Amino acid sequence: MIIKNGKIITWDDPSQILEKQAIRIADGLIAEIGPQDQVIAENPDLVQLDASGQYVMPGNICAHTHFYGAYARGLAIPGPAPKDFPEILQKLWWPLDKSLNMGDVRASAEVMLVDAIKNGTTTLFDHHASPNAIDGSLDEIADAVETAGVRAVLCYEVTDRDGKEKAQAGIRENLRFQNRLNSGDFSRSRIAATFGLHASLTLSEETLDACRAAQSAGEGFHIHVAEHESDEYDSLGKSGLRVVDRLAKHEILGSKTIVAHAVHIDIKEARNLADTGTWVTHQPRSNMNNGVGVAPIEGLLRAGIKVGIGTDGFSHTMWDEWKTAYLLHKVWNRDPRRFTGMDAIQLGVYNNAALANKFFSQAAHGRITPGAVADIIFVDYHPHTPLTPGNLPWQIIFGFNESMVTTTIVAGEILMKDRKLLTLDEEKITFNARQRAPEVWARYNTFVPI
Ligand SMILES: [Zn+2]
Numbered sequence: 001m002i003i004k005n006g007k008i009i010t011w012d013d014p015s016q017i018l019e020k021q022a023i024r025i026a027d028g029l030i031a032e033i034g035p036q037d038q039v040i041a042e043n044p045d046l047v048q049l050d051a052s053g054q055y056v057m058p059g060n061i062c063a064h065t066h067f068y069g070a071y072a073r074g075l076a077i078p079g080p081a082p083k084d085f086p087e088i089l090q091k092l093w094w095p096l097d098k099s100l101n102m103g104d105v106r107a108s109a110e111v112m113l114v115d116a117i118k119n120g121t122t123t124l125f126d127h128h129a130s131p132n133a134i135d136g137s138l139d140e141i142a143d144a145v146e147t148a149g150v151r152a153v154l155c156y157e158v159t160d161r162d163g164k165e166k167a168q169a170g171i172r173e174n175l176r177f178q179n180r181l182n183s184g185d186f187s188r189s190r191i192a193a194t195f196g197l198h199a200s201l202t203l204s205e206e207t208l209d210a211c212r213a214a215q216s217a218g219e220g221f222h223i224h225v226a227e228h229e230s231d232e233y234d235s236l237g238k239s240g241l242r243v244v245d246r247l248a249k250h251e252i253l254g255s256k257t258i259v260a261h262a263v264h265i266d267i268k269e270a271r272n273l274a275d276t277g278t279w280v281t282h283q284p285r286s287n288m289n290n291g292v293g294v295a296p297i298e299g300l301l302r303a304g305i306k307v308g309i310g311t312d313g314f315s316h317t318m319w320d321e322w323k324t325a326y327l328l329h330k331v332w333n334r335d336p337r338r339f340t341g342m343d344a345i346q347l348g349v350y351n352n353a354a355l356a357n358k359f360f361s362q363a364a365h366g367r368i369t370p371g372a373v374a375d376i377i378f379v380d381y382h383p384h385t386p387l388t389p390g391n392l393p394w395q396i397i398f399g400f401n402e403s404m405v406t407t408t409i410v411a412g413e414i415l416m417k418d419r420k421l422l423t424l425d426e427e428k429i430t431f432n433a434r435q436r437a438p439e440v441w442a443r444y445n446t447f448v449p450i
Contacts, residue, residue, distance in 0.1 A: 001025045001412060002043060004036055006051030006378065010368045011058050011349050015389045023056070025374040028411035029363055032370055049414070051378050051407075058366045059122025059375040059408060060318035061352035064222075064260045064281040064310030067126050067141060068097055070108040070433065071440045072313070079450050085228035085290050094161065095447035099440050100130040102140055107433045109141045112316070113148040114426050117415045120377040120405035121316040123151040123356050123365065125258065125281075127196055127222055131162045134169040138177040142191050149415045149423045151375070153359045155196030155222050158211055160204050167207050170196070171214050178216075190411065192359040194256070197223040200243045201234040208250040220256030223247070226264040228292045244269035253278045256358055260310065263287060263295045270296075274304045279355055282347060284324040286312035294332045297325070298339060301346065308355050309347040317402040322348045326397050341393030378407035 003025070008018040022039040024032040024046070032039060040048065072092065082088040100108065105128075116124055130137050138154050145152040154177065158170035174195045181193050195215045197203060200223075203211075215221065226232055226243050235243040244265055247253055255277035262273070262280045273280060282297050300307050309321055322344040329339030353366025364372040381387075381404050387395050408416040415423050 001047045001049055002039060003049045003051055003056060003376070004040065006054060006056030008033070008368055009055055009057035009392065011353075012367050012369055013350065015392060017387070017389055017392070023368065023374075023376070025412040028374055028413075030368060030370055030372050030374050033368065049407075054406065055379040055381055056368070057377060057379060058349075058353075058368055058372075059377050059410065060120050060316075060348070061123040061308075061356050061366060062116070062121050062310050062316050062318060063125050063279075063308035063352050063355055064258065064283060064312055065112070065124050065126055065316065066128070066313035067109040067112040068100060068105060068128055068130055069093075069313030070111040071100070071104065071437060071444075072096060074437075075441060075444065078445070078448060085292050086230050088290055091448055095444050095449075096440075097129040098131050098162075098447045099443035100133055102130075102133045102137065104436055104440050105130050105133055105137050106140045106144055107429070107436050109144040110148075110424065110429045111433045112313075113144055113150060114421065114424050114429055116150055116316040117148060117408050117421060117424065118405070118419075118426075119315065119317045119402040120379070120408055121150075121318055122375040122377070122408060122410045123153075123360075124316065125153045125222065125310065125355075127155060127157050127224075127260070129157045129159070129198065131159075131166050134166065134173050135176075136173075138173055138193070139180070142177070142186070145191060146186065146188065147423060149190070149410050149413050151190040151192075151356070151360060151410060153192045153194055153222075155194045157196040157198040157222075158207065159198035159202040160207050161198070161202040167210075171211060175214055178219075188411070189360065189362060194258070194359070195219065195221045197221050197252070199224040199227065199231055200238075200246055201231045205239065205250075208247075208252065212251050218254075218256070220254050220258070221252050222258045223252065223260065225259040225262050226269075227261040227287075227290070229264045232264050242266060242269055244272045248272050248276065255279075258308075258355070260312070261287065261292075261295060262300065263293045270300055270303050270305065273300070277306070280305055280307045281310045282307055282325060283310050283312035283314075283321070284328045285314045285321060288324070288328065289314075294328060297329065297347070298343065301343070306351050306354065307347055308352045318348060319396055319400050319402060323397050341397055344397060345393045374409060374412040376407075376409040377405050380404045380406050
């Protein structure tokens with residue numbers, strides 16, 4: 001396939017904006033970028049996809065999300081509103097994830113995948129929990145991801161909060177799915193896996209050891225860390241160590257481990273993350289919504305920590321997440337010079353791509369260059385001022401909107417064309433999810449503490 005008539009944002013370093021150039025795609029990769037007339041003349045038999053003057057750029061990457069969270073939308077929490085993050089867990093997330101059966105896990109993932117494709121997010125790191133439907137839940141999600149055609153890194157979040165047996169079942173599910181993946185069971189290489197852990201505050205010493213023993217050497221974990229200060233105090237109470245130091249003791253950290261949030265870590269913990277090459281992901285909309293505070297992202301970057309950005313189950317509108325970070329750190333520090341457009345690009349483009357490269361090592365992600373994966377979106381943006389490589393971060397923050405995404409391509413396969421989904425039936429998926437919602441919410445009401 002050849003993509004023509006686009007303004008190509010390469011996200012190379014430094015980024016360029018190419019005009020009158022065509023992209024030739026072969027075997028899921030960008031095979032060539034060259035003068036449009038020449039590329040077309042040399043490949044007369046290839047299908048041509050006309051970008052009609054739109055911006056053509058790499059698909060967005062979400063470094064931390066929860067597909068299982070779809071049924072939280074519109075849910076009424078009974079009684080007084082949760083007053084802090086521990087109450088949000090107890091009154092919203094824990095009773096909700098218990099309410100999901102296998103069909104709901106599937107329906108929830110499908111809703112989120114529709115959302116991702118429509119909003120131009122082509123790779124997602126999911127962190128899954130469904131304590132009453134553990135065995136096979138990652139297969140169910142993987143099947144939905146395969147049908148959708150995006151890339152996803154999947155795991156099951158192990159926790160002790162539902163007893164020993166379910167903690168063991170969570171460990172088994174991570175291992176079973178990783179083994180299935182390693183056996184080459186998936187026809188396309190768009191699925192990867194890691195080992196999920198909920199958070200230090202719901203994991204015993206024994207279970208952390210069991211998880212480390214179960215996971216292959218050199219492979220990592222995906223875990224929430226210090227989202228709220230209660231995680232730190234729980235860890236100090238259990239082990240005498242702060243969360244990151246406790247995870248280090250159990251050999252959970254490393255260059256394939258993802259730590260979500262890190263809002264309340266201290267300087268020693270940050271040094272530990274930097275020394276071990278552990279990834280941190282920032283989810284500012286979630287942090288603001290839960291009122292948990294602001295992660296010291298600029299400091300973490302200066303300490304050499306690789307920080308990516310995710311949605312934590314909010315809509316997969318990555319530019320919204322970048323914009324939120326851009327605004328949040330300014331108001332938090334009462335300084336408009338903080339968290340610049342370039343910081344947003346560092347997290348959202350370069351670091352998220354580097355994280356994706358760790359899990360999908362066949363080719364480079366997040367850039368439009370020969371040899372990179374052909375994960376591409378078209379953006380129908382008409383700037384009223386000149387758009388240049390230099391001002392692109394601010395054009396995105398103040399001008400781009402995910403509703404401008406008209407076409408989404410992964411590995412050279414078109415998943416959405418001219419805003420029409422080609423792999424998923426949105427109407428059927430939303431109808432199915434909506435039909436199931438009353439039963440999910442009824443079960444939630446039996447689990448929620450009042
Ligand atoms: Zn999360």
